Amino acid sequence: MSASGSRVVAVMGKELAEFRRNRLIVASTAFLPVMFLASPTVSILLIKASAPSTVLDQRVEASLFIPLLIPVLVPALLSAYSVVGEREQGTLEPVLTTPVSRAELLLGKAAAIFLPAVAIAYLMFGVFVAITQVAARPAVARAVWHAPQLPAALVFIPLLAAWAIWVGLAISARVSDTRVAQQLSVLGSLPPIALTALVSFHLISPTFGLAAALAGALLAVDGIACLAVARLFDRERLVIGRSH
């Protein structure tokens, strides 16, 4: 896949401009992170000083897991619309008649979703940690600050977002209905989050080695998914709804 940076930036800029001006997208993109921030924050703040350490640990683990849904669900919904939505609007065909390559188009679309999704996820994590450090009981604040999930989240947020984006784009490039694309995309983005949940809740024993291996595996899968999506992105199928 060869790509011109300026075309990738052009596609990304157009996508971001469209996102900004679509109130529904802005509202839905804002609602999910706020919900995933409010729930664990309230849960943490309500922990009593007398709570046993096992309860404290469980609450902290759950609280740090929930915001990981942000980089999965937000990109899944946006990327699912990205290609099939353009086709429904009739804007895809003119774009496909320009010299833009499929790699440039896909990378631009992916970047336009990846950057805000990851930024929002980091921001929500930052806000969550800041609130707990300011308002939670000292023991709870210490538990959050020293939780191993916190640095792990920094690594997994972009990896999970990338997975959700490639799954969403792949589905969006192959189906002809936006609603179907969004439903399939959310389902398709769940496997890595399920694995992360198993680790977060100690159903799989969390170790640094396991986390590193998972991160490495997810990185490799993201790379392969990027190439696979580029192959799925067939101009003829996109224009006429089926391949030759």
Added chain:
Amino acid sequence: MATRARADTGSAVKATPAGVAPPAAVAEAGGPAEVGTTAGPAAIEVSHLSKTFGDRMAVDDVSFSVARGEVFGFLGPNGAGKTTTVRILGTLISATAGSATVAGIAVGPAGAARIRQRISVMPESPGLYLRLTVTENLEYFARLYGLPGRAARIREALAAVGLSDRAHVLAGGLSKGLRQRVALARTLLNDPAVMFLDEPTSGLDPVAAHEVHDLITTLRDRGVTIFLTTHRLEEAERLCDRVAIMNTSLRTIGRPAELRQRLFARSLDVTTAAPMAEPDRVFGGLPGVRGWQPGGPADGGRAGYALSVSSVAQAAPAVTRALVAAGADVLSIAESRHTLEDVYLKLVGEHGERSR
């Protein structure tokens, strides 16, 4: 760009009567279409092109060529394969069989990116981003083409379609006709060697349609090859150097005037205030007149006669003198004018009859 000389001097061949394609062979309705020939280097060459979708034949063994600087009309009923042909030439879909070149580059995966750089395609739907302004829409495409001097190009393109004052209006706030003009401006951005225009005046009011016609004429004068798909036959007749009529296979190709001559015999339409007693005696033996039959208006006691003639210039004076000598009250004598629409209906209609 309408107001800019193209950098590619190799393709900037100004269209002149000599530079435009010579008469092309006209296929008999129902018979195999012959290749339309062109003088000089061709902007588009299509050879035995076919495309099937599953069991359905969308384009069947189509061959033609379009000269540089030519306005080429591509006509046919819905589902005739026009859009499929344009999509193949625009490198959006692949042909099942046959070959083609566009701007001298073979259509196929190897040359697709180079072809896209040198063509522009305006689909039937304007395909604008409704939440972006007119300028933002054009800026996006200018960047996809990797064009330098984007601001100036956008200004010129908008000026060419008369939309300079709408540059910063959201595309979603424009009427259908204005969106169509923005889409047309988009096709001008990259100074294309070949433009594919699908119904460019669809949804436009007569004044705006006239402006688009003028723009197409200007582009042709600047050497741009225009492949015009339209249902407006009067538009094709007015603008196109040659037209092809398509109905899965190519039905005919040629200059509009040639098609009329090939398909319709020359005739004179005579109208008299009352039926003549002996028209055979009046029209028989006149120079240039081959025969006659009743025709034309016959209402209000009037009578019409359609005369098949070999030469209008020879027959018309003789017919006039004969009518006067016979004491007929002549209301009109006129050469019968067949339009491109008549040609179209004759070809497409006959094909439809056979298909049923």
